[in-house]
Amino acid sequence: MNRKPILILLVIAGSIVSLFAQINKSDRFKESYREANRLYNLDDPTPETDSIALQVFLKVSNSASGRNYRIAIESLIKAGNIHQGYQRFSEANALYHQALAINSRYAKNEVLTYEAFLYLGSSLYFSNVIDSAQYYFEAASRIALSYSGKETLPERDRLYNSLGAIYYESANYKQAKNYFESALQFSPVTAEDYEEFFTGIQSNVANCLMKMNQYDSALRIFKSLRPNEQQKEIIRQNTAHSYFELGLYDSALAIYQSLSLQGGFSSVVALTDMGRIYINRKQWQQAEAVFDSAISRNRGISTAIKNKEEALAYMYRSQLAQKQGLTEEAITWINEALQEVHLNFIWKKTEDLPDDVSKTVSPITLFTILHNKAGLLHRRYKNTLQQSLLTASLAAYRKAIETANFIKQNFDNDEAKFFFNENYKSIYGEAITVAYEAARGNANYINDYLFIIENYKGNILYQNLQNVLLKSTARIPDSIRRREKEIKQLLAVYTTRINQAPAEKDAVPLQKRLLSLQVELSRLQKTYEEDASYNLYKNQQSGRQQTIKAIQATLDDKTALFNYYTGDSAIFCLVITNKNHRIQKINTDSLFYRQLFSFINEVYHYEEGKRYEGFEASFSLYKYLIEPFESETDDCSKWVVIPDGILYYLPFEAMIKKGQSKAYLMLSKTISYHYSFALLLEKSNHRSGSIIVPGNTIAFAPYTVPDSNIIKSGLPFLPLSGEEVQKATINIFSEHAATKDYFIKQTGNYPVIHLATHASAGADNSQNWIQFYPADSNSRLFLHEIYNLDLHQAELVILSACETGGGVTATGEGLLSLSRAFMYAGADGIVSTLWKTEDRVTAFLMRQMHDYLKRGLAPEEALQAAKKDLLNNNELGVQYKTPNYWANFIYVGKLHRNQSRTPLWIPWLAAFSATAIVVLYVFRKTKKTPSNI
Secondary structure: OHHHHHHHHHHHHHHHHHHHHHHHHHHHHHHHHHHHHHOOOOOOOOOHHHHHHHHHHHHHHHHHOOHHHHHHHHHHHHHHHHHOOOOHHHHHHHHHHHHHHHHHHOOOOOOHHHHHHHHHHHHHHHEEEEEEEHHHHHHHHHHHHOOOOOOOOHHHHHHHHHHHHHHHHHHHHHHHHHHHHHHHOOOOOOOOOHHHHHHHHHHHHHHHHHHHHOOOHHHHHHOOOOOOOHHHHHHHHHHHHHHOOOOOOHHHHHHHHHOOOOOOOHHHHHHHHHHHHHOOOOHHHHHHHHHHHHHHHHHOOOOOOEEEEEEHHHHHHHHHHHHOOOOOHHHHHHHHHHHHEOOOOOOOOOOOOOOEEEEEEOHHHHHHHHHHHHHHHHHHHHOEEEEHHHHHHHHHHHHHHHHHHHHHHHHOHHHHHHHHHHHHHHHHHHHHHHHHHHHOOHHHHHHHHHHHHHHHHHHHHHHHHHHHEEEEEEEEHEEEHHHHHHHHHHHHHHHHHHHHHHHHHHHHHEEEEEEHHHHHHHHHHHHHHOOOOHHHHHHHHHOOOOOHHHHHOOOOEEEEEEEEEEEEOEEEEEEEOOOOOOEEEEEOOOOHHHHHHHHHHHHHHOOOOOOOOOHHHHHHHHHHHHHHHHHHHHHEEOOOOOOOHHHOOOOOHEOOOOOOOOOOOHOOOEEEEEOOOOHHOOOOOOOOOOOOOOOOOOEEOOOOOOHHHHHHHHOOOOOHHHHHHHOOOOOEEEHOOHHHHHHHHHHHHHHHHEEEEEEEEOHHHHOOEEEEOOOOHHHEHHHHHHHHOOOOOEEEEEEEOOOOOOOEOOOOOOOHHHHHHHHHOOOEEEEOOOOOHHHHHHHHHHHHHHHHHOOOOOHHHHHHHHHHHHHHHHOOOHOOOOHHHHHOOOOHHOOOOOOOOOHHHHHHHHHHHHHHHHHHHHHHHHHHOOOOO
């Protein structure tokens, strides 16, 4: 009997039975998942239904195989979400990680990876592991940014809301607001919970506005909201906080006292606000009781985990003790606050400080507490005159500024950095005062003063230039670099269009697009930060600290540096030469400011037939600002001034040393300017010898001829602008050839750029521009567009238009001028104007300057020589020789060494030597020739 067919039939039958068993098992598997999913999605889940769902999800995930891996991963994620809902964060995190591991090995599904990252970030955020939370939120965001699949990524609104919260925690309130508003764009209006979500997001936006000191705007938002029952208390509390920040304490307290304040961190925040109100009312006992209640309640909520709310309660308790004159108790409370906000700091002595400022649950809270501690120690020093307290205060101020740097380095936009500097300007002034006191008693503290001043002045510009350099070393795909450039260009375009939009309805869609671009640019920045080489060099740069000796080693014996800081009642100045250094406190009074404003008023205006009257004021300013340092600087012929505040408007070269003698500083000193020592002394990577050689200069003069386009614009033509650039180079583009597009395409290739045209520099920075041909708004190069240029090959940019060096002051960063924008774009140095120019004077100075540049003089020396020629030349009348005509031209930039210039005595010596050789040769030859008899 042939058994083979029977065996085959048995195998087939067994396979069929096995297949039906697997199908049956798969059906049961899916049925279990569907049931767990039903319980998970109940409108009103209970702990019992969640517990059943959790157990089923875990059972499903453990029996996964083959095609069921996706269901297993989804089960793990949802089980993690159930744990997270009950604040079992460790259990939730373990399940998310398990889901990621299975997905990475088997499914490799982008949507599931996104979900796991999103919910893992959320779990870590709520358990106060903020750095890890940010990492996973950023990872989810990168997937969202590049995702092109057919499936919809869930809860992108939650993702951007979470990122907004992260940025809010890091004090980047502008970017946080962008993220919150972006979250609304991903939340469908038809969603059942849209109104609740909208109210929550708008509340977050209003909180950002409060942090940006826009309290009235925040209050309007809070009053416009229609919260549900669950949201009412938190919205009312936020409204009360707005009243508190506006100083409307009665209104704030009335709301706070009407709240139930049942529990949670929000009740702790409300209690601390109430305590601060009682402090302002000098109701010490009530304040103490409320703060103690806040601390007790916070400990009940969070026993093992450190948090900022408890730290702030300790800080306010410290402020209460200080108000009561209990300084020692105040210092104890502030150390408790410091210990609570830092992850591993334990204080033992009064002066103890944490080492690593990055190890904190809230950098901005750490910064605030350090600021408070530094002030307490300094007040204690004032009462006791103990030197150890002064040095302890200085150390605390340094640590606070170190924390400020850490905060600002993690900002991804300049606006946030500017706001931070403006909002916390006082701490730099206090720190400079303390450092000055310490250095006056002990010269070893001079470097502490230097550390503070360098981290205050020009720091944002320096960080940006360093960031560009760091990005060039990062191993980032070219597609990312191209997209970053595209976004920056688009940001400039949309900003310009918004400013030119005729109506609000036209601006709204543009603002939405601008918002999404800002968020995308933020995401791209995070791509760089993941690169190992970028982070390595970034950390090396952030750890750099200058010293006086290091600066002195870069100077020759003819150079002096002046670095000013303008305080409320005094100006501090640090002067450095290669042999000496000194800090001087200059007490300023009403006379000083009268003379300052008198001089600025005189020098910034010229009028035909009106006599210049600025001599006396300029001599007075010299006595205040320069005379104290004559012994150190008189022998130095090259001065670099780093101004501050209103001093940025001051042309130092127009000061005079001797009353009415017209002994302008410009005649004996080559004066240039910069924003900080770090920017001034940073080495140029592309300079070699003279910057002026044939063909390496490009010039634009679009207004030389009054054609129909020029006439229609209403802007006057500039007949002498062609003369300004005639000695510059053969690369001159005038009239219709001087277009904005051609400028953008070509200028990255030239070391020297000259723009002889119209410019606008008003109070609104977004509206500042340089005009090209034709004379319409589309041919204007706006300030925000200049920032996005690549001018790292430019060693000198000459802006001979009106007011190109003027602008609004930004705390610590000088004038937000067209000139600064070109330096931001990479140029080494800028010649610009502080006020309106006179055409004939401008043409003369620019012709002469280009002539001296060709001879090998450095830009600052060429400009000085041109000004001297103006005073000594009869080409222009005597009325054009006062400082209000020529002192507006200034040079801001790096020092030049004039490597290619040959001293004038060398060719004379060579000529003399050659002549002497010839004479000697002839003489000897004559001696050897026989005489004819």
